[in-house]
Amino acid sequence: MPARLEIEGGVPLLGTVKVSAAKNAALPAMAAALLTSEPVTLANAPDLADVRTMGRLLETVGARVSRIAGGLRVQVARVTSDLAPYELVSTMRASVLVLGPLVARHGTARVALPGGCAIGVRPIDQHLKGLQKLGADIAIENGYVSARASRLKAARITTDLVTVTGTENLMMAAVLAEGTTVIENAAREPEVVDLATLLTAMGARIQGAGTARIEIEGVVELGGAVHRVVPDRVEAGTLIVAAAITGGDVTVTDLVPDHISSVLAKLDEIGVVLEMGPTWVRARCPERPRPADVTTSPFPGFPTDMQAQVMALLGLADGQSRVTETIFENRFMHVAELARMGARIETEGAIAIVRGVPGYQGAPVMASDLRASAALVLAGLAARGTTIVARVYHLDRGYERLEVKLGALGARIVRRA
Numbered sequence: 001m002p003a004r005l006e007i008e009g010g011v012p013l014l015g016t017v018k019v020s021a022a023k024n025a026a027l028p029a030m031a032a033a034l035l036t037s038e039p040v041t042l043a044n045a046p047d048l049a050d051v052r053t054m055g056r057l058l059e060t061v062g063a064r065v066s067r068i069a070g071g072l073r074v075q076v077a078r079v080t081s082d083l084a085p086y087e088l089v090s091t092m093r094a095s096v097l098v099l100g101p102l103v104a105r106h107g108t109a110r111v112a113l114p115g116g117c118a119i120g121v122r123p124i125d126q127h128l129k130g131l132q133k134l135g136a137d138i139a140i141e142n143g144y145v146s147a148r149a150s151r152l153k154a155a156r157i158t159t160d161l162v163t164v165t166g167t168e169n170l171m172m173a174a175v176l177a178e179g180t181t182v183i184e185n186a187a188r189e190p191e192v193v194d195l196a197t198l199l200t201a202m203g204a205r206i207q208g209a210g211t212a213r214i215e216i217e218g219v220v221e222l223g224g225a226v227h228r229v230v231p232d233r234v235e236a237g238t239l240i241v242a243a244a245i246t247g248g249d250v251t252v253t254d255l256v257p258d259h260i261s262s263v264l265a266k267l268d269e270i271g272v273v274l275e276m277g278p279t280w281v282r283a284r285c286p287e288r289p290r291p292a293d294v295t296t297s298p299f300p301g302f303p304t305d306m307q308a309q310v311m312a313l314l315g316l317a318d319g320q321s322r323v324t325e326t327i328f329e330n331r332f333m334h335v336a337e338l339a340r341m342g343a344r345i346e347t348e349g350a351i352a353i354v355r356g357v358p359g360y361q362g363a364p365v366m367a368s369d370l371r372a373s374a375a376l377v378l379a380g381l382a383a384r385g386t387t388i389v390a391r392v393y394h395l396d397r398g399y400e401r402l403e404v405k406l407g408a409l410g411a412r413i414v415r416r417a
């Protein structure tokens with residue numbers, strides 16, 4: 001039976017907890033190692049299922065991946081294969097991040113089409129359109145996309161929508177292209193900025209990362225670098241909600257408060273008492289949460305990756321909230337599970353109406369995707385009685401030892417094999 005978490009709820013969390021390095025920054029950083037024959041060292045990297053999957057994927061195309069104290073070293077002395085196989089891509093959509101750097105360095109890349117996932121269809125048309133603009137020949141055959149180019153040529157690319165990994169893929173392709181590429185409507189997420197920082201340390205010339213217009217002057221070659229990955233803003237937000245939902249008092253450290261300002265603003269509206277310094281946030285929630293309306297949008301808006309967790313908190317608010325999901329079409333799978341714990345939530349399309357209840361009851365529930373699983377753990381921490389969250393492998397994809405961190409704050413939570 002897959003591992004599950006057993007939670008005895010009702011304990012206010014107290015203490016201090018550190019945030020790990022960001023999964024969604026570590027994955028593109030690992031893919032960036034494909035752009036050079038020299039080693040790329042991530043001084044910190046979370047120990048997560050998705051990071052291991054990316055490591056295996058890079059190994060299949062010729063990388064040597066080694067774990068170093070707290071971090072990771074990736075070296076692709078020579079690309080030995082251009083194939084990202086379906087077995088790996090189907091377990092992790094972020095695998096598509098190897099497409100841009102592989103074609104840029106090696107001239108060809110074959111990557112299995114990721115297909116749908118639990119939270120929606122998630123096409124990669126913007127990645128492919130952008131690569132075509134950079135001069136790559138793209139073909140789709142037998143479930144694989146193949147890209148080919150002797151040397152990519154700079155282009156002006158305007159993406160039809162804001163895409164995080166799409167922006168990252170195109171940045172990694174453009175750094176070795178001939179001439180100056182401009183990406184308009186680029187994603188502004190901190191993880192995009194972090195990738196630009198790493199690429200710059202490797203010798204790339206990039207301006208405007210963190211704005212909607214990124215300019216990249218191609219160079220002939222990149223070298224190795226040592227890089228510190230940004231803190232995980234979604235883990236930080238999740239831990240702050242854990243403090244709030246249990247009526248606890250927790251200081252979350254090693255984070256960048258500016259990266260979660262939209263989340264902090266919403267939590268403040270909900271009645272969470274927040275204090276902050278340059279790298280920490282202290283969160284308390286002495287009163288019952290107040291209702292609030294939340295609409296997800298690309299950075300710096302409210303992140304879709306925090307929607308489920310904040311919904312778990314709003315489920316206990318004194319009144320009615322409205323949560324609108326604009327990024328993914330199927331990201332309400334936590335709703336039915338929260339209902340099993342007593343939540344009163346109705347969805348219609350992209351909108352969830354959350355009628356706050358005074359408390360949750362523990363129940364067996366099923367994790368369906370990463371952030372939905374986090375929401376169920378949070379609800380379990382607040383609930384009266386025992387909650388068993390099954391299929392916890394979803395959680396393990398993106399949270400480093402979450403139950404250990406929560407346990408150190410006083411939560412009664414154990415992993416059962």
Ligand code: EPU
Pocket residue numbers: 024027093094120121122123124125126127128161162163164165166191303304305327328329370371398
């Ligand atoms: N989209 C397209 N065509 C494309 C690319 C995207 O239609 O070519 C659509 C998607 O289907 C979605 C929207 O555009 O509706 C935004 O998707 P985006 O490409 O930004 O998402 P992503 O890059 O695949 C990353 C994170 C996700 C996070 C989203 C949104 C990584 C590895 N993943 O995904 O993280 O939810 O951005 O912020 O960075 C998670 O960590 O739980 C997670 C799902």
